[in-house]
Amino acid sequence: MDTHFEVLIEDTAERxxxxxxxxxxxxxERLSRCDIPVGCRGGGCGVCKVQxxxxxxLRRRMSRAHIGDAEAAAGIGLACCLVPLSHLTLRVVRAxxxxxxxxxxPQNSAPVSPGSPxxxxx
Amino acid sequence: xxxxxxxxxxxxxxxxxxxxxxxxHYRDRLGxxxxxxxxxxxxxxxxxxxxxxxxxxxxxxxxxxxxxLGFRVLNEAHLARYEAALRAFGCQVERIxxxxxxxxxxxxxFDSPTGHWFELYASxxxxxxxxxxxxxxxxxxxxxxMQPSRFDHCLIYGDDLDGTVRLFREVxxxxxxxxxxxxxLMVGAFLTCSNKAHDIAIIRHAEKGRFHHASFLLGTWEEVxxxxxxxxxHDIPLDIGPTRHGIxxxxxxxxxxxxxxxxxxxxxxxxxxxxxxxxxxxTDQLGRAIFFHDRKxxxxxxxxxT
Numbered sequence: 001m002d003t004h005f006e007v008l009i010e011d012t013a014e015r016x017x018x019x020x021x022x023x024x025x026x027x028x029e030r031l032s033r034c035d036i037p038v039g040c041r042g043g044g045c046g047v048c049k050v051q052x053x054x055x056x057x058l059r060r061r062m063s064r065a066h067i068g069d070a071e072a073a074a075g076i077g078l079a080c081c082l083v084p085l086s087h088l089t090l091r092v093v094r095a096x097x098x099x100x101x102x103x104x105x106p107q108n109s110a111p112v113s114p115g116s117p118x119x120x121x122x
Numbered sequence: 123x124x125x126x127x128x129x130x131x132x133x134x135x136x137x138x139x140x141x142x143x144x145x146x147h148y149r150d151r152l153g154x155x156x157x158x159x160x161x162x163x164x165x166x167x168x169x170x171x172x173x174x175x176x177x178x179x180x181x182x183x184x185x186x187x188x189x190x191l192g193f194r195v196l197n198e199a200h201l202a203r204y205e206a207a208l209r210a211f212g213c214q215v216e217r218i219x220x221x222x223x224x225x226x227x228x229x230x231x232f233d234s235p236t237g238h239w240f241e242l243y244a245s246x247x248x249x250x251x252x253x254x255x256x257x258x259x260x261x262x263x264x265x266x267x268m269q270p271s272r273f274d275h276c277l278i279y280g281d282d283l284d285g286t287v288r289l290f291r292e293v294x295x296x297x298x299x300x301x302x303x304x305x306x307l308m309v310g311a312f313l314t315c316s317n318k319a320h321d322i323a324i325i326r327h328a329e330k331g332r333f334h335h336a337s338f339l340l341g342t343w344e345e346v347x348x349x350x351x352x353x354x355x356h357d358i359p360l361d362i363g364p365t366r367h368g369i370x371x372x373x374x375x376x377x378x379x380x381x382x383x384x385x386x387x388x389x390x391x392x393x394x395x396x397x398x399x400x401x402x403x404x405t406d407q408l409g410r411a412i413f414f415h416d417r418k419x420x421x422x423x424x425x426x427x428t
Contacts, residue, residue: 039426041359043139044186044382047426061139063382063428064184100424101309101405102281102328 005084009035010053010091018084023060024050025079036092041080048079049095055088125396126295126315127204131275131322132194132246133176133223134336136383137183141165143380144180151356152338152385153267154178157249160224169338170262171271174246175225178273178336186381187428188333191276191322192229192241193294193315201244205230207293220245234289236280237330268349268387270338275320277334279327279427286324287311296321299394300369304405312370319370319391332427335376335384342389343373349387353377362423368414369403376423383428 003020007027014035018027025048028036039047046066052075059072060081067077076093138144145165149156154167157176166176174194181189195201208215213232218241220227227245234240252262280286290296290313299319302310312320325334340346343364350364353375361384363375374388403411410417412424 039422040378040382040384040428042186042378042380042382044378044428045426047422063139063186065187098328098425101304101307101326 005055006087007084008087008089010089021083023080024057024082024084024088024090027084028079036079037094039080043078043081046078046095049076049093050079050082050090051076051093052082053089053091055090056085057088058083058085125317126297127196127200128242128294128296128315129194129196130316131177131191131273132174132243133179133192133226133241134273134276135164135179135181135189135192136333136336136379137186137189137381138180138379138383139182139184139186139381141180141182144182147358147379148178148180149266151267151352151358152387153265153269154338158224164223166224168249169270169272170265171251172273173248173250175249176223176246179223185428186379186383187331188238188276188278188336188383190231190239190241191278192243193321194246195242195244198244201228201230201242204242204294208232208289211289211293213289225249234280235282235285236278236324238278238280238286268338268340268352269345270340270387272339274337274339274388275318275322276336277323277325279325279332279334280330281326281328282330283308283311283324283326287313290322297394297396297398298400299398300401300403302369302403302405302408302411309405310369310403314394317393317395319372319394327427333383334427335386337386337388340387340389346373346375346387346389350375361426362413362420365416366414368411369401381428382426384426 004017006017007024008015016031037047039045043062062078062081148154157168158166165180167178168176215232218229218231225247227243229241229243231241253259296313296315299314300312301308309326312323314321346364353360359378361376366373370391372388373390376386409419
């Protein structure tokens, strides 16, 4: 049985072949492709979120902070933790880009003055 | 006081998705020594040259990240003094009895304006480094993996940077060694309780309570390159490196554990003294501040957290 399954990224119509037992993301990285954003590759950071439209796959453990039950039921998962069991068609679910260093200063917090000397110690 | 009565980052408790995979990573690849397990299923590790019984605790959980970072303080009197000061600062504070973590004395656990949980403790059983204290050899022969000598520091991400910096400086008597400034806004802070370039670092971020990395100390640049070899030999997910930081001057490589928690191994910084003034980096030159050689911002390094 051929276990080299093809992954089709619906957004871009790009295709690549996954090696047996490789996750979707691992298969993509082996080919130096960048169709799906690459983060921690361990199911922790949520950067490589995709939705599988067609096909069978195995789910490895991934952070509940990023994939809840409802999302899992809708075929959403982290590409680093989805191992194809058939040819797959998927969409990339791009997280909104968080601003570098957060949005702005939180309320009720006075600024630390830059380069100020150390607080006095008793 | 030239040094804080907070001695060092003494332990970090990390959540992992798959404990067995994490044990292989932290013990055999990173090269910490496993020193205990407890009835909650937690696994304890230390770097080879650490005297205390453990410095890393792993716990299996549905979400990776950091449960808490603990600091050893000089003695029980300072622990009580800091406990009172933390309450006065407005932290939620609780006492965790001795033995809740095996081999560790009573811990004072507290929250922070960035949503992270920290601990202080004044005693932990001595495991030793296996070399003894009478005419010892310089290093043990039975080491695995990257062979870090110790857990060194953590970098955390959170929203109220100013508040947590104030907590560390005013209550815990840390010094600010380096800062990243966007105009008048501090967006990164590097703080020490000792003579190191940092014992904790904090970056401003939209969400509370995020974990960027736990760092482990190597002796030389050659050992950093050897760690890079091991990362490829064992197909460990690489983040970035080997390279040099402008900030703290560390020579470094970053990679991920099997649950996506970032690790660093590094060597080299400088000696901080309490009469020194902080170094300032400006965000218009952030590329070389973070990665001094390629001088480019790296989105994954800056944005991927657990």
